[in-house]
Amino acid sequence: xxxxxxxKNAHFVKGIYVFVILLFTLAACFGQNRNVSDSLIQLxxxxxxxxxxxxxxxxxxxxxxxxxxxxxxxxxxxxxxxxAVDSSRYVYRGYRHQGNARExxxxxxxxxxxxxxxxxxIDESTEKRRLGNLYTAIAAxxxxxxxxxxxIQYYSNAIKILEGxxxxxxxxxAVENLGDSYLEFGQPDSALVLFNKSGPIFKAQKxxxxxxxxxxxxxxxxxxxxxENQAEENISExxxxxxxxxxxxxxxxxxxxxxxxxxxxxxWDAAFTYSLRSLNLAKQYGMKAEMGSAxxxxxxxxxxxxxxxxxxxYYRNYIAFRDSVKNITTVxxxxxxxxxxxxxxxxxxxxxxxxxxxxTIASATALFLIFLLAIGLYRRNLYVRKTNAIIEKEKDRSExxxxxxxxEETARELKESGTVKANKFESVTVLFTDFKAFxxxxxxxxxxxxxxxxxxxxxxxxxxxxxxxxEKIKTIGDSYMCAGGIPFPTKDHAVKMVQAGFEILQFVExxxxxxxxxxxxxxVRIGINTGPIVAGVVGSKKFSYDIWGDxxxxxxxxxxxxxxxxxxxxxxxxxxxxxxxxxxxxxxxxVKNRGNMKMxxxxxxxxxxxx
Numbered sequence: 001x002x003x004x005x006x007x008k009n010a011h012f013v014k015g016i017y018v019f020v021i022l023l024f025t026l027a028a029c030f031g032q033n034r035n036v037s038d039s040l041i042q043l044x045x046x047x048x049x050x051x052x053x054x055x056x057x058x059x060x061x062x063x064x065x066x067x068x069x070x071x072x073x074x075x076x077x078x079x080x081x082x083x084a085v086d087s088s089r090y091v092y093r094g095y096r097h098q099g100n101a102r103e104x105x106x107x108x109x110x111x112x113x114x115x116x117x118x119x120x121x122i123d124e125s126t127e128k129r130r131l132g133n134l135y136t137a138i139a140a141x142x143x144x145x146x147x148x149x150x151x152i153q154y155y156s157n158a159i160k161i162l163e164g165x166x167x168x169x170x171x172x173x174a175v176e177n178l179g180d181s182y183l184e185f186g187q188p189d190s191a192l193v194l195f196n197k198s199g200p201i202f203k204a205q206k207x208x209x210x211x212x213x214x215x216x217x218x219x220x221x222x223x224x225x226x227x228e229n230q231a232e233e234n235i236s237e238x239x240x241x242x243x244x245x246x247x248x249x250x251x252x253x254x255x256x257x258x259x260x261x262x263x264x265x266x267x268w269d270a271a272f273t274y275s276l277r278s279l280n281l282a283k284q285y286g287m288k289a290e291m292g293s294a295x296x297x298x299x300x301x302x303x304x305x306x307x308x309x310x311x312x313x314y315y316r317n318y319i320a321f322r323d324s325v326k327n328i329t330t331v332x333x334x335x336x337x338x339x340x341x342x343x344x345x346x347x348x349x350x351x352x353x354x355x356x357x358x359x360t361i362a363s364a365t366a367l368f369l370i371f372l373l374a375i376g377l378y379r380r381n382l383y384v385r386k387t388n389a390i391i392e393k394e395k396d397r398s399e400x401x402x403x404x405x406x407x408e409e410t411a412r413e414l415k416e417s418g419t420v421k422a423n424k425f426e427s428v429t430v431l432f433t434d435f436k437a438f439x440x441x442x443x444x445x446x447x448x449x450x451x452x453x454x455x456x457x458x459x460x461x462x463x464x465x466x467x468x469x470x471e472k473i474k475t476i477g478d479s480y481m482c483a484g485g486i487p488f489p490t491k492d493h494a495v496k497m498v499q500a501g502f503e504i505l506q507f508v509e510x511x512x513x514x515x516x517x518x519x520x521x522x523x524v525r526i527g528i529n530t531g532p533i534v535a536g537v538v539g540s541k542k543f544s545y546d547i548w549g550d551x552x553x554x555x556x557x558x559x560x561x562x563x564x565x566x567x568x569x570x571x572x573x574x575x576x577x578x579x580x581x582x583x584x585x586x587x588x589x590x591v592k593n594r595g596n597m598k599m600x601x602x603x604x605x606x607x608x609x610x611x
Contacts, residue, residue: 527559
């Protein structure tokens with residue numbers, strides 16, 4: 001659970017209401033903030049204050065007002081007055097309060113705009129705490145948007161800034177929030193590492209509310225890992241602390257999260273148990289919104305387990321509680337109308353007996369037909385959802401298969417136009433590998449074992465290509481071919497390719513040391529050349545992305561003229577990487593159909609910029 005205003009990831013919430021915790025405050029402070037805000041507003045509206053204190057007064061009103069619309073009203077006034085007197089301090093605070101209020105209203109894009117404007121008025125050399133807290137708020141907004149890269153970036157920036165401050169609580173909150181984000185991303189191990197950093201700080205500082213959320217988050221992480229006992233232990237301890245504090249709303253949320261986690265693992269008994277505990281707690285303390293959320297969760301659970309009638313029953317309860325929360329005035333008006341109607345019915349009872357009977361029968365019939373229609377719509381909706389899920393799954397599968405065959409840009413062009421134009425690239429680095437004495441091995445070893453072993457090596461090579469953003473072209477028997485600088489031209493493709501070559505050599509050596517299948521370890525030769533090529537898609541049905549040109553042929557010759565455990569490169573490649581690697585000149589060597597060519601062995605890395 002995050003120490004700021006934001007929505008939880010759908011993986012956990014799935015329809016649950018948005019639970020809000022203010023940065024450095026608790027929900028229990030709502031009434032107190034309301035009273036403070038009302039007093040400050042009364043003072044401001046009366047005008048009985050020193051004009052020099054106007055900005056400070058507006059700042060306190062915007063900060064303490066729990067109503068986001070009222071907060072925005074006074075925030076706009078604060079910004080207007082602060083800009084007029086050129087007070088960067090209060091302009092910053094105005095945009096910060098504006099972002100908080102917009103985030104509380106759920107307008108995340110506008111909240112982000114406000115926070116980024118606030119950033120312009122911070123001196124990062126002297127206001128580290130302020131900058132770190134702002135980055136924490138920005139990260140929370142990106143979390144609500146589901147923007148994982150920016151969530152990690154801004155929380156990490158906040159942690160780096162706040163870590164060196166004397167007050168460790170803002171640092172611990174940023175660490176806790178980043179851990180909570182990893183929990184949403186389905187990475188419980190990473191989340192636990194961060195929770196184990198923030199928890200001791202909260203405990204040492206005797207911040208019980210924060211410690212309770214830390215324990216609860218650990219419980220959710222353990223539940224994701226399948227460690228139910230530890231999950232129960234942490235959640236129970238968190239709930240105990242929250243009960244001592246009288247903070248019951250987060251307890252209902254934790255219980256519902258646990259229900260979601262166990263439902264995703266098909267542990268329906270546990271899922272129902274947690275949802276019912278959440279419902280009973282909400283009933284006990286009269287929390288109508290939470291009761292509605294619990295009813296909705298139980299409806300979802302019954303729907304997922306195939307109990308349509310029970311799902312419909314709980315969904316009706318959810319609708320009733322939702323309406324009771326949002327439309328209390330309307331319900332009261334309807335009650336007054338019903339009282340008046342009963343009085344009229346008493347006065348006209350004798351004249352309306354037959355009519356009432358007809359109305360009763362008609363109403364019962366209509367309700368029965370509505371019920372049948374609701375059941376039919378529910379089943380149809382369930383069928384449509386399942387069908388759409390299957391279609392989406394197969395679409396994603398076909399997309400994934402296409403991207404495994406073709407580069408992303410090429411695949412997109414193929415889908416949009418049905419064809420792919422051949423492209424010429426002026427500078428591309430091509431690498432070939434070949435296993436020494438592979439033919440002799442293939443004649444002595446079981447074919448299935450041989451293919452299995454080749455698959456192991458080529459899978460490792462694929463991982464190395466992905467690491468350096470290089471493009472695998474194809475495999476031909478025991479030969480592996482890849483290229484750098486396509487489909488997007490880059491300047492350092494030759495350096496990256498040589499780095500990848502060293503990792504391939506190391507991978508092969510590691511495989512030899514760890515190999516338990518006697519006779520199935522290989523030595524590899526590597527050849528590299530750089531130059532122009534033409535790239536495109538071959539075929540009209542079984543697509544294949546390939547490259548052509550003299551550069552490819554020379555790269556193949558470099559491999560055949562190499563030695564086991566060595567990287568042999570051409571003069572063209574040498575000119576591009578000579579400042580980064582220690583190379584050994586081999587002289588001019590005769591190459592079939594090519595004459596004499598200068599070749600070099602790459603022996604080691606000499607640049608401090610490379611690892």
